[in-house]
Amino acid sequence: MALSKIDVANMLTGATPVANGGTAATTFASAGLGKRPNAKPLIINGDMAVAQRGTSFTGVSSGANFTADRFQFYLANLGTYTLIQEALTSGNAYDAGFKTAWRIDTTTADASPSAADYAILRYKFEGQDLQSIKKGTSNAQKLTLAFWVKSNKATTGSLDLFDYDNSRIVGATYTVNTANTWEKKIINIAADTTGAFANDNGLSLGIEWFLDTGSNTQGGTTPTAWESQTNTNRNVSNFALGDNTANDWAITGVQLEVGEYTSSTLPPFQHESYGDNLARCQRYFQMRAEGNQKIISIAHWAGGSEVDFIMQIPFMRTQPSIEYTTGSEYWAIGGSGGSTNTLDNLNMNSWSTEMNINLWTTTGAGGTAGYAYYGYTNNASAKLGFTAEL
Amino acid sequence: MFENCIIKYVKRNDVNVCIRVTYPSNDNGSHKELSVPLDEANTDYQNILQWVADGNTIQEAD
Numbered sequence: 001m002a003l004s005k006i007d008v009a010n011m012l013t014g015a016t017p018v019a020n021g022g023t024a025a026t027t028f029a030s031a032g033l034g035k036r037p038n039a040k041p042l043i044i045n046g047d048m049a050v051a052q053r054g055t056s057f058t059g060v061s062s063g064a065n066f067t068a069d070r071f072q073f074y075l076a077n078l079g080t081y082t083l084i085q086e087a088l089t090s091g092n093a094y095d096a097g098f099k100t101a102w103r104i105d106t107t108t109a110d111a112s113p114s115a116a117d118y119a120i121l122r123y124k125f126e127g128q129d130l131q132s133i134k135k136g137t138s139n140a141q142k143l144t145l146a147f148w149v150k151s152n153k154a155t156t157g158s159l160d161l162f163d164y165d166n167s168r169i170v171g172a173t174y175t176v177n178t179a180n181t182w183e184k185k186i187i188n189i190a191a192d193t194t195g196a197f198a199n200d201n202g203l204s205l206g207i208e209w210f211l212d213t214g215s216n217t218q219g220g221t222t223p224t225a226w227e228s229q230t231n232t233n234r235n236v237s238n239f240a241l242g243d244n245t246a247n248d249w250a251i252t253g254v255q256l257e258v259g260e261y262t263s264s265t266l267p268p269f270q271h272e273s274y275g276d277n278l279a280r281c282q283r284y285f286q287m288r289a290e291g292n293q294k295i296i297s298i299a300h301w302a303g304g305s306e307v308d309f310i311m312q313i314p315f316m317r318t319q320p321s322i323e324y325t326t327g328s329e330y331w332a333i334g335g336s337g338g339s340t341n342t343l344d345n346l347n348m349n350s351w352s353t354e355m356n357i358n359l360w361t362t363t364g365a366g367g368t369a370g371y372a373y374y375g376y377t378n379n380a381s382a383k384l385g386f387t388a389e390l
Numbered sequence: 391m392f393e394n395c396i397i398k399y400v401k402r403n404d405v406n407v408c409i410r411v412t413y414p415s416n417d418n419g420s421h422k423e424l425s426v427p428l429d430e431a432n433t434d435y436q437n438i439l440q441w442v443a444d445g446n447t448i449q450e451a452d
Contacts, residue, residue, distance in 0.1 A: 062393055201431065321434040322425040330420070347400050348425040350407040359425075360402065381420045389433055 027267045031142075031259030037132040038258065041270040043123060044280045045070045046147075046254035048100040051085040052278075052287040052385065058082045058107070068102045069281035071123055071254075072389070078117040078212055079242035080108035086250060093148040093182035093252055097271060101150075101252035104211065104241065111243040113214040119242055120208050123254065124390035126317065127165060127197035127204030132258055135163070136196025142260040143189035145172075145207065146269075148253040152246060154179045157239035158222065159187075162206045166195030167229040171222040173237045184253070188260050192226035201317050203390040207256070210235035211249060212242040282314045285323075287385045289377050296375040296384060299333050301367035302360070307333055307343070309359040309375050313386060316354045320386035322346055330382040331361075335373035341365050342378055357386070392441050398449040400425070409438055409448060 028035050048068040055067060061080045065073045068085050075081070086103040088094040093101065102121070110117070134140050143161075153176060160171040170192070174185040197204040210217065213235045220232035227233070241247050255269050272280075288311075289296050297311035329342035341363045349358035377384070396412040411424040411434070426434040442448060 318431040319427045319429045325420050325422055327420040348408045348427050
């Protein structure tokens with residue numbers, strides 16, 4: 001059918017433009033919204049496309065760990081795992097447009113975790129990015145969390161939203177109905193008229209998928225309404241990913257929408273270009289150099305044995321830390337000074353800002369103050385990144 | 391969070407300007423390090439302050 005007219009007014013309000021200028025209700029109207037209140041997806045890298053730190057890490061046994069950017073795996077005394085940015089080639093999630101996923105494989109099991117042990121996947125938000133939710137006001141909005149999940153275990157797991165500003169939680173469970181099959185889960189989250197998010201760059205909200213935990217977070221009742229933090233209500237149905245080395249769990253297409261939606265009204269996932277996605281991830285982490293003989297920045301000899309690197313970077317959330325993999329002579333400088341000098345470590349100057357960075361270090365050799373150099377990596381295993389994660 | 395790490399101040403011109411966190415070595419002899427600014431908005435610094443509150447001590451600079 002040829003279109004004779006498109007009603008631009010409908011496009012501006014969010015209504016679907018149809019042939020001959022009619023009107024058609026949108027998914028947003030079903031949630032009481034004229035249009036999506038956020039121009040960009042609230043979840044950054046929900047399609048797991050960006051993995052600046054690497055695509056596979058084996059032997060993960062503690063700490064806070066990344067493969068795909070923005071999704072952080074927290075582990076304490078509960079098994080050992082391999083983390084992978086998995087390339088999808090088939091399945092329901094692939095057919096829905098997702099080509100990568102965050103995946104975890106259990107490699108050393110722990111079927112009897114102690115009370116305080118945990119294995120949790122978290123996504124964290126800045127408060128200033130969540131003001132459209134209107135939390136803590138009489139106009140607080142409901143939310144809808146959607147994601148694709150796959151596991152060898154057909155069982156039920158728990159997740160929660162944790163309000164770090166006000167120590168409040170709301171929870172939900174989801175069930176993997178069929179093993180080894182991508183399934184889409186859509187979870188409605190209650191509005192909360194108590195406890196506003198701070199309007200700043202600090203941590204306000206986390207989404208937590210409890211992959212396995214000890215008894216400290218179990219034994220209660222899943223809170224379907226927001227409540228003051230009660231740890232035993234956070235992981236009521238434990239997925240127990242760590243109980244067998246055959247276990248795996250994967251997730252992609254993570255989407256958080258303002259408003260209450262069903263499977264038939266949920267707006268489509270907002271796919272971003274890789275470049276846009278990467279740029280948003282770089283507010284929290286930037287891989288500056290990786291591998292041998294990669295340029296870091298210009299440098300100069302400050303005098304004595306001290307060398308300074310000066311660089312401008314995309315604006316980060318806060319003054320970043322340097323996060324780097326190093327060893328003997330992993331770094332070097334060369335240039336107008338005539339000689340090449342190797343370096344073992346780098347330091348963040350306290351004068352650095354969110355976008356203007358001064359690294360400095362000392363070498364075993366002296367140099368001529370004011371001479372210009374360039375800094376570069378000097379080992380295939382060298383990695384240099386800046387981190388301002390939440 | 392900082393299991394088996396060495397956490398030490400770094401001085402510049404006799405003033406502590408950052409904290410170096412040295413992680414245990416990998417099989418190939420390399421290791422991860424963090425150089426953390428003394429900025430309370432920085433999460434790594436927050437984690438170090440929590441680590442100190444838990445009863446640990448940052449080593450003085452060399």
